[in-house]
Amino acid sequence: xxxxKNIQKIQFSPDAKWIFTKHSNNxxxxxxxxxxxxxxLNDVKEFSCSADGKWLMVNDFRGNLRISKMEESxxxxxxxxxxxxxxxxxxxxxxxxxxxxxxxLRISKMEESxxxxxxxxxxxxxxxxxxxxxxxx
Numbered sequence: 381x382x383x384x385k386n387i388q389k390i391q392f393s394p395d396a397k398w399i400f401t402k403h404s405n406n407x408x409x410x411x412x413x414x415x416x417x418x419x420x421l422n423d424v425k426e427f428s429c430s431a432d433g434k435w436l437m438v439n440d441f442r443g444n445l446r447i448s449k450m451e452e453s454x455x456x457x458x459x460x461x462x463x464x465x466x467x468x469x470x471x472x473x474x475x476x477x478x479x480x481x482x483x484x485l486r487i488s489k490m491e492e493s494x495x496x497x498x499x500x501x502x503x504x505x506x507x508x509x510x511x512x513x514x515x516x517x
Contacts (some may be wrong), residue, residue: 386404386405387441393433394433395462397412398450400436406425409421422440424439424440424504427484428467429450432472433473435471435476435490436450437467437476439466443481463480465479465506466478472510478514
């Protein structure tokens with residue numbers, strides 16, 4: 381792998397085909413395991429890969445959440461959410477919980493190419509999934 385500088389976070393995809401890096405200049409880079417750079421993203425706050433390896437979530441400093449289906453070498457965005465405070469996948473990768481700056485909570489079921497809302501709540505400050513996959517507020 382090429383020498384990388386100023387890395388703040390590094391993560392492998394569950395299938396070990398991809399490496400995700402976040403740099404001190406807020407760039408996010410997606411690498412194929414053979415060191416080939418697949419994509420560079422700007423203004424990256426955080427990123428996460430679902431446990432089943434099917435989805436990539438990138439949250440930027442403007443509150444935009446981009447959700448991408450991971451394929452061989454193509455990262456097309458299935459959904460872009462606005463005003464996102466934080467988001468996380470369930471441990472099995474089948475659900476996504478999104479908490480926005482307006483206090484709304486959305487729980488989505490991740491399907492092949494669908495992004496379906498299962499639940500909407502209001503006035504939520506923070507939310508995440510518990511280890512057993514159930515959500516807690």
